Amino acid sequence: MNYLSKENGLLSWLLTGDHKRIAMLYLISITFFFFIGGALAGLIRLELLTPQSDLMATDTYNKVFSMHGIIMVFLFLVPSVPATIGNFVLPMMIGAKDLALPKINLLSWYLYIAAGAMMIYTMAAGGVDTGWTFTVPLSTHFLNTNVISAGLAVFVAGFSSVFTGLNFIVTVHKMRCPGMTWFRLPLFIWSHYAASILMVLGTPVLAITLVLVVMERAMGIGVFDPAKGGDPILFQHLFWFYSHPAVYIMILPGMGVISEVVSTFSRKRVFGYTAVAFSSVAIAVFAFFVWEHHMFIMGVSNYSTLVFSLLTMLVAVPSAIKIFNWTFTLYKGSVTFETPMLYSFGFMGLFTIGGLTGVFLAATGTDIHLTETYFIVAHFHFVMVGGMLMAFLSGVHFWWPKITGRMYPEKISQLAALITFIGFNFTFFPQFILGTLGMPRRYAAYPPEFQTLNVFSTAGATILGVGYLLPILYLTWSLKYGEIAGDNPWQATGLEWQTQSPPLTENFPETPVMDHEAYDYEWLERTRQKEVPSVG
């Protein structure tokens, strides 16, 4: 008996309050949108194989990259780790039966689906070509595409994200099992808590901004229209006030995954637990005060750039702290290289590059030359795809035995991790050079001397595509043919591993008591020796 077998039928899924089932609903839906977004990315790379705009009309290209961005950011990256893995393991990690607000959790999935449906409608009705940034006055006065339905889709997706964040915050405060003090929380919880605060405080600003865009477009209210005394720069401030913290909404949960995985496969407590925990909080706090670094060339006061450049430099420090602490977690550990660990290594390398190139853009001088070019594109894909997507895949493989009760096939998934890493670097590294050369982003056609690097990038994207298709195949295969996993195949310390796989609907037969520190492998060893028969 477990959460999967307890009830059957479609309704038992669609009306479930079980966080694990909702996590599965999310996993299926975000995978669906990931492949739509990925197909769009494939079209972009195909068009850019040649300097001319020849595969599709420029308007079509503009729609393709806009919808790639909107779908990937709002329907994949933002919910990816928190709504799937977070939803599944967060209550189990703190020894709870479920999230604090199970119906709100289900509602947030329905809102996500509503947003997804509106996005599909937007595509079917001819798409939208605003870019994911909805920049005014382009989006309000100059385009004839489906800006309103796309804007409302993001608006609704925002509520889904607010509800998830809210649920996590309440759950972490109120539902911890006896003995689970704040400093015994797994670092996964700390990073989700920090991301949840960003979701709850940041997303409403985006929602309001998009409502203003829709009203401006539909009714001409003129908040952003200079002809009516409005200010288009105000839109930039409002949009980035959410959308910079949103970057941390996307990456922080991924960092949580890395902490769990690196510790488990080094069989060692995360080096500098408190430093890693507080660096998550520091990132969440600083995240709100750096938004103007998206606007350094937009005629803002020179002096204000000093403040925002300095704060952006400061927000880079906690990320550096995390990277070094993860690296030192390996030190004197007992390291193995299963798939989740390989993806985590990929994350650490690529996120380091993504973070360091962010500093090029945080320094105002070099930002002038590099912003709005392929350097930016490369930078945030290193963070979002090289970082976040690697963390997501790491997490999916890591908790797959817990989620399904089956092991994924190890060799082929290690190969997939390697293919992803190689394909990723081929795709995005040349884009740093393109950006340095000055190639602007969002160009359907480009000067011919940029072709060679674009060919490399497109070739890499093909390899990357294979790397993403493989897991779909072998993970589906493993549902039926995978080895039975047992309760704790990785010998990990988290409470989610101390119950059966797949877990009961209530997660634990009885409320667990946390009588040891997080990542206490010696405690695990002691319990294992005591209860040998119950393991495996």
Add this chain to the structure above:
Amino acid sequence: MSHISPVLWQFLQHWLSNFPLWPPEASTIAPQMDALYFFMVLVSLVGLTIVVLLMISFSILYRRSRHPVAVQIEGSTLLEATWTIIPLGLFLIMFVWGSLIYFRVYTPPNNAMNIYIVGKQWMWKAEHPGGQHEIDALHVPIGRPVQLTIISQDVFHSFSIPAFRVKREAIPGHYTSVWFQATEPGTYHLFCTQYCGTNHSAMIGQVVAMKPDDYKKWLEESTSGQSLAQNGERIFASLSCGACHSGRADARGPNLASVFGSKLTLSTGQTVNVDEAYLRQAILNPSEHITEGYAPIMPTYQGQISEDGVIALVEYIKSLNSNYRVDQTLTTTDLLPESEGPKSAPAPAAKGAVKQ
């Protein structure tokens, strides 16, 4: 070698030879920016190498087959301090260095020659003070600071010259500026880097940096016969601005001579510096820019003048300054009533108003 696939062969021959990895350095700021860029590349490479080397060596030294039992370590305050302080210090150096360059790029020197840039879907228009117009091209002399005053007539655009390492957003309703001093004669890319709709990727052009003599020749060959200020004078006349801004003591509007560059007290008591941006706002949105002592009677010209027209008017008003001191004809009653006629041609006296 030809037995390999012809496509691959073409790729090897055609694409792998002769493609750039570094943009040309063609302005005074370019080497300064590149120095910081290389410093950052160096720091990044060292940082990345340290992280990757540690990861690899720990993975080899402490792999399970070699190191079966992990040693539990809480952490190390000393190490935490090290990897907090060293990155922070390096980032602060980059912050200061970057800001120095940023302030240089966006603080034009006083002796810079000014060229207006208007962005619109999907073209760049450059307006030289001498009246030369260019579409999707910009001719500049080398060895001389050039300031660009940039505005957009519709959506956000961004004016980017990678070879000069400068870029500035073209914003609707708001002048921005950037300057550079070209060093190498040549033809360079000009890009719009802010996504602006259908033909964003066609909003490109050429920047031609020329030796001073060539530039002079180009100016002479490209003249439209009317300076920007003369154009402005025509607009000034046809909109009957002179009816109120006649410069007479009993005029209903303030005297515009010498107003550019001055400090003006508004009816709200606020003091403003009169620059291009202020003049633009005062023309398009006059009710919020009333000079102290005058009645709020000026109608708005929003929607009646294109950005090019506003630029010409601004240049004309700027030119009133020097002309006022030279012969005082433009701002006196001699000229303005004549210009008030609905279709009057530009007055010949205006020639003296041209400020190069």
